[in-house]
Amino acid sequence: MQARLLLEDGTLFTGLSFGAEAQMMGEVVFNTGITGYQEVLSDPSYCGQIVTMTYPLIGNYGITRDDFEAIRPYIHGFVVRRHEPVPSNWRAQYSLGQLLQEYGIPGISDIDTRMLTRKLRHFGTMRGLITTGNERVEELAERLNLSTLMTDQVARTSTKHVFASPGNRERIVLVDFGAKSGILRELTQRGCDVVVVPHDTTADEIRRLAPDGIQLSNGPGDPKDVPHAVKMITELLGEIPIFGICLGHQLFALACGADTGKLKFGHRGGNHPVKELATNRCYITSQNHGYTVVESSIEGTPLEVTHINNNDKTIEGLKHNQYPAFSVQYHPEAAPGPFDSSYLFDEFLEMIRTHKQNNPQKPRQAVLSETLKGELQYAQK
Numbered sequence: 583m584q585a586r587l588l589l590e591d592g593t594l595f596t597g598l599s600f601g602a603e604a605q606m607m608g609e610v611v612f613n614t615g616i617t618g619y620q621e622v623l624s625d626p627s628y629c630g631q632i633v634t635m636t637y638p639l640i641g642n643y644g645i646t647r648d649d650f651e652a653i654r655p656y657i658h659g660f661v662v663r664r665h666e667p668v669p670s671n672w673r674a675q676y677s678l679g680q681l682l683q684e685y686g687i688p689g690i691s692d693i694d695t696r697m698l699t700r701k702l703r704h705f706g707t708m709r710g711l712i713t714t715g716n717e718r719v720e721e722l723a724e725r726l727n728l729s730t731l732m733t734d735q736v737a738r739t740s741t742k743h744v745f746a747s748p749g750n751r752e753r754i755v756l757v758d759f760g761a762k763s764g765i766l767r768e769l770t771q772r773g774c775d776v777v778v779v780p781h782d783t784t785a786d787e788i789r790r791l792a793p794d795g796i797q798l799s800n801g802p803g804d805p806k807d808v809p810h811a812v813k814m815i816t817e818l819l820g821e822i823p824i825f826g827i828c829l830g831h832q833l834f835a836l837a838c839g840a841d842t843g844k845l846k847f848g849h850r851g852g853n854h855p856v857k858e859l860a861t862n863r864c865y866i867t868s869q870n871h872g873y874t875v876v877e878s879s880i881e882g883t884p885l886e887v888t889h890i891n892n893n894d895k896t897i898e899g900l901k902h903n904q905y906p907a908f909s910v911q912y913h914p915e916a917a918p919g920p921f922d923s924s925y926l927f928d929e930f931l932e933m934i935r936t937h938k939q940n941n942p943q944k945p946r947q948a949v950l951s952e953t954l955k956g957e958l959q960y961a962q963k
Contacts, residue, residue, distance in 0.1 A: 588711045611872070612695075622635070626800075655685055656735075736808050740760060745778050747770050750773055753774070753777065753794050832911075835900060838883050858888065874896045
């Protein structure tokens with residue numbers, strides 16, 4: 583079956599359909615990863631986007647239960663040069679096409695993805711529409727021109743309920759803005775007692791969970807579309823150690839008075855070099871974001887730049903000069919990789935332990951005793 587991809591500038595690609603028979607619109611982006619297409623498909627940060635894979639052969643190792651980064655994919659379309667319908671891998675449980683069909687996502691293959699990627703690099707990401715129907719191009723163009731990009735992706739991908747992943751070490755509140763399961767996996771592997779909360783959880787609600795640290799997750803879209811999260815972070819800065827990843831990094835920057843802006847075509851892939859300024863060491867990182875912290879906005883804030891992107895020199899890491907809080911723009915949980923930066927979770931836990939040593943808490947019994955004493959004095963009045 584034929585499928586078509588129409589861009590907002592009028593460029594039309596005609597190829598073959600795989601996945602669902604459907605019509606969907608979204609922001610057309612590209613990912614430079616050679617492997618890991620299942621992790622790309624299931625990363626909530628792609629919510630509302632049509633993803634182009636620059637590696638030409640996709641689908642050859644199929645889909646397996648163990649590699650999902652979310653309970654379901656949130657992308658609006660998948661674009662590849664060549665789709666392999668029959669996977670060849672002992673772990674495969676079903677094919678890429680079957681996954682897309684299950685969730686109503688259209689895919690298009692046999693188009694010139696190199697040309698598409700060069701266009702997006704030159705002109706920037708743009709709105710697009712994938713269809714398997716036979717509508718006239720003029721009708722599709724009119725529909726696309728009237729469309730707007732989503733602004734509620736975080737609400738769509740965040741958990742709706744609080745849930746726990748018990749452990750016997752530090753309690754971490756993971757604020758889910760569209761979190762990859764790799765973040766939860768890294769924390770639980772270190773024995774953390776993790777409580778996952780929705781994106782709109784307030785500072786007081788987090789305090790009642792008595793966490794040792796707060797993990798701000800990745801997520802889709804513009805950080806300025808989530809002002810309630812900025813308010814929550816601002817109220818908890820200095821009180822509880824904080825570690826932000828991707829969207830969490832941008833929200834942390836906004837809470838500290840910095841600004842964010844949209845990149846021309848973003849960073850998406852598993853091969854992005856990042857330099858740690860303290861050591862001059864270069865890490866190869868997994869990335870997926872279309873926004874960045876504006877470098878000029880750091881001046882006058884309590885933030886210090888810790889990492890930069892070796893390709894375009896954008897900010898990749900920040901830390902607070904007064905409070906126990908830091909963040910990175912890339913994904914230390916990797917999935918599918920590389921795993922160079924997983925040590926950041928260890929640094930987060932070490933920061934929590936140092937903070938607790940420097941700020942010892944009164945025993946719970948003493949706090950209860952003081953509360954009861956105050957209530958008794960009030961009653962005697």
